[in-house]
Amino acid sequence: MKIMKNKILLIICLFSVFALSGCKKYLEVYPKSSVAEDELFETETGFQQAITGVYSQMASRNLYGDNLTMGFISALAQNYAVSGSGVRFVDSRAVNLGSAEVQNFSSAIWSTAYSAIAGANKVISNCDKRRNLLSDQKYAMFLGEALALRAYLHFDLLRLFGPVYAYGASLKAIPYKTTVDQNPVPPSTTAEVIQFILKDLKEAEALMNTKDPIFSGALSRQINLNYYAVKALQARVLLYSGNNIDAYAAAKIVIDSGRFPFISSFQVSTGAGQKDRLYLREQVFCIRVRDIKTWVDPGYYRSNGGTTSRLTRSGTDFNNLFQTASGGTTDFRYAYGIEADNGIAFPSKYWQTYQFNTLDSNRLDQYVPGIRVSEMYYIMAETAPTVEEGITLLNTVRGNRGLGNLSLTIDRITLQNEILREHQKEFYAEGQLWYYYKRKVIAKPQFISNSITMDAERYRLPIPQAELEFNPTY
């Protein structure tokens, strides 16, 4: 009996030991309808998918798919003459920051952008945690792109919610998130955020330099934050923070690469089915929004709905905008970019007229612009050591848009004014115009209601209520 009892005890003990050693494994259950983080980052494909996921969030309507390009932010920039109560974008057009409309847009942008940032941060932390899984090439590209994404998103949040740099470099701006956890991060000052962004970009640049497939001509890299997009973003950030010399240098690298040639007049004027309305090859970075048609075609830029709710401006306004009285009629952006639908003029940048069965890779619609090469010219023109060089640079763009040259003798103020006009024409319904207005703290943007006077405070979107509530450090 005693022996048997011992035997049984032994069996139980052995069984327990085996069982317990297998326990940890047994309890690691991975979901099937979703993928656990540990599981996703087990392969290079998983890393790629995590980065792709961030782009897909950027392509959502809450961010660049709509709000931060053609929608909300363009309404702020007075691109649409909407009016009447209950009409979309009316409060945005009136820069009515306390309105529910603006608050809802702000909060949607805020939370989606930070959600995308969390996605980028997960990639960054896993790149180091699982360095051994990745080839040097992949490691550089994944980490570089993720850092660039983090910088890109934070920079736009800073430009939306942060104080104007010139007046508020040392004021509280936005939290710069580098980790993924539940703890709220205290907001950094504008200058600090700029520092963080530049640091991330520098790191990204170093990683991607020479390794980015764009160097070997892979233009499909336009839809990712490629090496040149990083340089272009640097130029943008540096200009925003007043570092003109470095901004000039960074923009120059993008232009000098020669990878983003200007569009030809044929491409912009050909039949509706093939027309390149977005000047795709000029995009240093653009975002692919595959299902853009579902909201753009019936909702935007078409003649449905009442006159006051259409997302367009009057013909007079367009004439003013493109200075048709002084040679602007030949401007590609006017001649081919303002088209009529049912007799009403609309900006046709986002019209989805490609044939239904066109291969995805051949389509020239379904994109929204991120960084245009023309912006690099504008940056250089603004920061050029001499006015003359600035005018020459601006004339390069004008020439490629079907406009005549400016005189090389105009003064700096006129040059700045021409640059502003270029922004208004070039970035119509793209969002960058509002950032320009903000950077320059333009008191009366074009077409704004006489009763509104913009100032540094009014160029700042409201921080969402939920953030103020659950981030006690705000």
Place this chain on the structure above:
Amino acid sequence: MYQNLRKFGIPKRLYLKILLTMRLTIILLVACLMQVSASTLAQKITLSKSNVPLKSVFWDLKSQCGFNFFCTEDLLESAKPVTIHVNNMELEEVLKMILPEQRLSYRLRDKTVIVTEDRTVKQKTITGFVGDRKDGKPLPMVTVAIKGTKQAVETDRNGKFMMSIPEGAKALEFRFLGYKTIEIPINANTNYTVYMDEVETNLEETVITGIVERKAGNFTGATKMMTGAQLKQISSNNVFAAISAMDPSFRVIANNTLGGNINQLPDIQMRGTNSFPNITGELSTNPNLPLIILDGFEVNLQRIVDLDMNLIASVTLLKDASATAIYGSRGANGVMVVTTIVPKAGKLQVTFNDDFRFTTPDLSVYNLLNSVEKLDFEQRTAVYTGGSGQQQFKYDALYNERYKAMKSGVNTDWLKIPVQNGYSNRSSLYLSGGDESIRYGLQFSGDLQSGVMKGQNRKNYSGQFDLSYNIKKFQFRNSMRIFQNYANESPYGDFSKYVGLNPYWYPFDENGGTKKLLENFVVDNTRFQQLNPLYDASLNSINKTQYFGISNNLQIRYMPKRSFYIETSLSLNKQNGSSDQFYSAEDSRFLNITDLSQRGRYTARNENTLGYETLTTANLNLEFGPHQIFSTVGLNASSSSSNFYSLVAEGFPYDRLDNLLFAAQYQNNSKPTGDESTVRRIGLVYTGNYTYDNRFLADVSLRRDGSSQYGSDKKFGTFWSAGLGWNIHNESFFKQGNFVNRLKLRGGFGSTGSLNIPAYNAQSRYNFGVGTTYFGSLGATLLGLGNDMLSWQNVYKTNIGMDIVLLKQRIDLTFDFYRENTRNALTQISLAPSSGFSSFSENLGQIQNTGFEFSARYKIMQNAAQGLLWSVNVNGFTNKNILKELSNKLKASNDKLDAANSTQLKPNVLFTEGESLQTIYVVRSLGVDPATGAEVFLTKDGQKTFEWNVADKVPYGISQPKWNGNFGSNFMYKGLEVNLIFNYQYGGQLYNQTLIDRVESVDPRLNVDRRAYDLGWAKPGDVTQFTRIGLSKADTKLTSRFVQDDNNLTLSSASLGYNFYRAAFLKKIGLRSLLVTAITNDVFRSSSIAIERGTSNPFARTYSLSLRAGF
């Protein structure tokens, strides 16, 4: 037998001859024959022996005198030892000396002494009755034996026996499986009435924890055990209602919306709320649901709801740490252990049960206006008073139309239209039989239920096969169950839709058809229209669910010694369910859709679950001297996975074509949805019980649990408990006297956990989908923020209890006092959106429940011999729930909840330290100002104001009753049994939504409660509870005016049963037993608050008739 004969040298042929002469009927008597061959004759005997067997004396005699001795071995064995001292004596003299005192006689034939029983000894015939001590019912097949002999008879079906006993027999012994063997001295009586007690292994005396069984007398935990028969006496179909009638700490939380819907799962709770409520709607199951164990394995609530009550052998509630710590991470909300009946040994027994139920809707809480009153009310509330003359003309025309309808006698009772009297029937058949080594049981059950809403029904079919097999030290048991359920929801939809309809509307047209519109007047280009909800109900629609399941439990026990056994069990469960919803194209929900391919909708969902669980235990029971130790070590592993798919299709132009296949397309912009979850657990458990001299008791349990649901840093947790008890009645100073029969003091402390979170909540997960692609490549986006530290919420339980039995078991008392502290309470907290996520599961906060429960029973009359028992009983439960500690994050969520409710109409849950989770927060009201008719509020700091402000909310009541419980009486006489149970609830409050929805804040164009009839405040000076009732009226915001005491008394069960065990006709019609019971449930209800209950589905009153017949 033959071999025995061979010992004595009898040839085989002779043996056969003897056999032939034997009376075969008396098998027991002839065990062996004995023959002694002769060698010498007529010799004198000299013998001196003390205390030797008779047999050896015969051997000696034979060797001395040569006579053969012939007698049955039986007689030899039952003979008393012989002491004999003779010298040179004749054989016959010797025989006469020794045999009479053995009550044996002899005959001499040839050379043989034939020893037989002494027939001349006086035989006495006795008769008797054996019954069950508990209820006096007869016990058939009890073995009645004369002590020390093998002579025995069995009682008949009426518990009666008759036997002849030899003189000198000292005592009778009554033996029956499952009952304590008792010994009765034989006296001058010839009629004996004996009551037997069930042995301690019987249910009542055992605590079935689902893992081990412990003697109740030696267990220190707080438990409550009920037999299936007891529960069935209270309710024939609702096991949860029956349990709560027996144990008030087990509460079925009444759902005022869903009422008596038979297709909804009840919300049950044991000993209060240990978890934060499910505010975000993200937690998958009710976080306070007790763990349910069916035959040793965890099952979901649905299984018990659909389980045939006739199969339930017992239900045990485990409450405190000592009882629940063996379930570790799952035990915090209490455990409900259900066991089903196991086949009994014996010849084939057939039991047939039939439960017929009749349910009527309880509409007594509704008090609406009739046609005449309603029109009058509308007039007075200015429904027909318009601005311009043209407008007034339209109203007048409308009024005239309605008046015409009213005058023509239209007075539709809309409440009666969607409801019905439900007829339900459940039949079950149970067959069992077998012997000690093989037993089998077979069960079939069909349960057809109808609800109180028309078309609402539920059908359960189940079959079960049990087989148990004992071989040497092994015991195998297998139980397989197959179950199928079908449920249909009423096509009439929500009951509340009908409550507001005006009585002057009539649903049918002249031809008896159903109108599409109840009212359709065009007056001067203005259309007055009202949809008829009956029209939708008359269309072909589907709203059904079904599931099919199969479960198998296998148990193997190896018992090398009485004191030690190893048991391993494996349970497999597979279930497949589906639900279908179909709306016809004609349904009013598609009224504004013109596209034919979008009218008509079908939603189909398919769900699969698969689970297994194993438990292996080693049990050692040691007894030495006064020490008793029971120890169990167990290892448990389980996995359960489930998945579902769901899709919506639309475009069904013709509603008879109600198959998914006829859909025109998937719903616009929809795609199939679904989800999957797998949860795995492992646990190592030790539980031990030590008893010293049946006086001092101790229990310890320890469990190490791991679960895949928790964060990678907190996968394992340890849970434990310790309990002490003292059986004071076993102390020597208490033994004498019959005043105290039992006095047990027990207490325990320990920690348990609870586990109700979705499977993957702790993990950071990525989602893939069409929406996450980017230029043709698949993207993964973060679904939620994982928490590597996410863990069980720990509930520390303290319990002190006392069991007292007094006055020859006349008084039975149990008290329990407990405190349960939930630490690390799981909650969803809101995050700053800059974290990238909106919410996060975290262990925060502390909740305390303190409570007291008691139950008492007093036997007013008891006479087991006559089967008479009359007892009264009362039980009660009180619980105080307090939020002990709140993190700042949780406090912040209050503001968010309030901010989202700036014009709050209904109470919501707020988190305040020191308050209960059930607290009702309202703005205090001083009532309606007689001068202005406006409501006067009090601000938080006591200032009077007319302005309602959400920030002025204060705690004003608690929706949980302070005391709830039951009292009742039970009367048994012979076969008759009467049982009454009242349920009381006292000291809770309720926000009377009826007074707002149906009285004060009404739309007078729809029907209202009679209390609205006098219109509330009308002119300065009116003192009334209500502000002005009229057409243009602001919503009534959350006010203390409508917080009312919710005290109520319900006759939850009244039953009358008769057991025909005494009836002679049973035998004639071939029945073994027959029991008929009539039960009514919830027939009477009295409440301090007049509120509409069962707003979507009325509550039901149930009348049932049960029949149980054994063959």
